[in-house]
Amino acid sequence: DTAVSQTPKYLVTQMGNDKSIKCEQNLGHDTMYWYKQDSKKFLKIMFSYNNKELIINETVPNRFSPKSPDKAHLNLHINSLELGDSAVYFCASSQDLAGGPPDTQYFGPGTRLTVL
Amino acid sequence: QKEVEQNSGPLSVPEGAIASLNCTYSDRGSQSFFWYRQYSGKSPELIMFIYSNGDKEDGRFTAQLNKASQYVSLLIRDSQPSDSATYLCAVYYAGNNRKLIWGLGTSLAVNP
Numbered sequence: 001d002t003a004v005s006q007t008p009k010y011l012v013t014q015m016g017n018d019k020s021i022k023c024e025q026n027l028g029h030d031t032m033y034w035y036k037q038d039s040k041k042f043l044k045i046m047f048s049y050n051n052k053e054l055i056i057n058e059t060v061p062n063r064f065s066p067k068s069p070d071k072a073h074l075n076l077h078i079n080s081l082e083l084g085d086s087a088v089y090f091c092a093s094s095q096d097l098a099g100g101p102p103d104t105q106y107f108g109p110g111t112r113l114t115v116l
Numbered sequence: 117q118k119e120v121e122q123n124s125g126p127l128s129v130p131e132g133a134i135a136s137l138n139c140t141y142s143d144r145g146s147q148s149f150f151w152y153r154q155y156s157g158k159s160p161e162l163i164m165f166i167y168s169n170g171d172k173e174d175g176r177f178t179a180q181l182n183k184a185s186q187y188v189s190l191l192i193r194d195s196q197p198s199d200s201a202t203y204l205c206a207v208y209y210a211g212n213n214r215k216l217i218w219g220l221g222t223s224l225a226v227n228p
Contacts, residue, residue, distance in 0.1 A: 041220060043221075
């Protein structure tokens with residue numbers, strides 16, 4: 001069974017288009033994340049949700065909008081795609097105890113987004 | 117600006133040798149430290165975490181933490197070609213914006 005799954009695995013699209021990436025975890029975790037890994041391999045957090053509530057919202061263009069319909073799902077919608085959005089986007093989840101350090105983050109396989 | 121720094125490498129070691137990967141961090145308030153491994157084209161996966169000063173061993177892996185020097189390292193004994201990957205150091209910052217700050221990673225190549 002796949003613990004954290006993402007769809008699609010590859011996404012090639014034109015500038016200006018709108019696209020979505022879906023993420024689901026079956027680990028029963030309360031916290032989910034979206035990361036962007038650029039061509040230099042730098043892993044940068046974009047958003048974090050805990051029990052469907054947004055808890056981390058880094059300096060990300062408002063063209064990026066996360067949505068968490070339930071605690072097992074965290075989707076990422078991107079409007080008006082730009083060349084600089086090309087990267088690998090990872091979804092992750094963890095079971096964080098309130099007030100405690102984070103538990104292990106389990107990553108999805110990644111979505112490689114290419115904007116032409 | 118909280119930062120986590122790693123030597124990007126590549127670090128090249130012969131099979132059977134000890135690989136030493138280093139990481140420094142800027143915020144003394146950091147509480148927890150993680151080492152993740154990422155194979156090319158794959159997602160990161162946790163190797164070890166360490167919270168207290170000193171050494172923590174798990175099989176061929178040893179994490180070392182020195183909070184006074186703001187330094188955390190990962191030693192891999194008896195390195196194998198299958199250990200060839202990028203090793204990411206991540207540091208946890210508590211407070212209002214609890215999150216992991218990630219280093220750029222060190223690329224390790226173990227040569228048969």
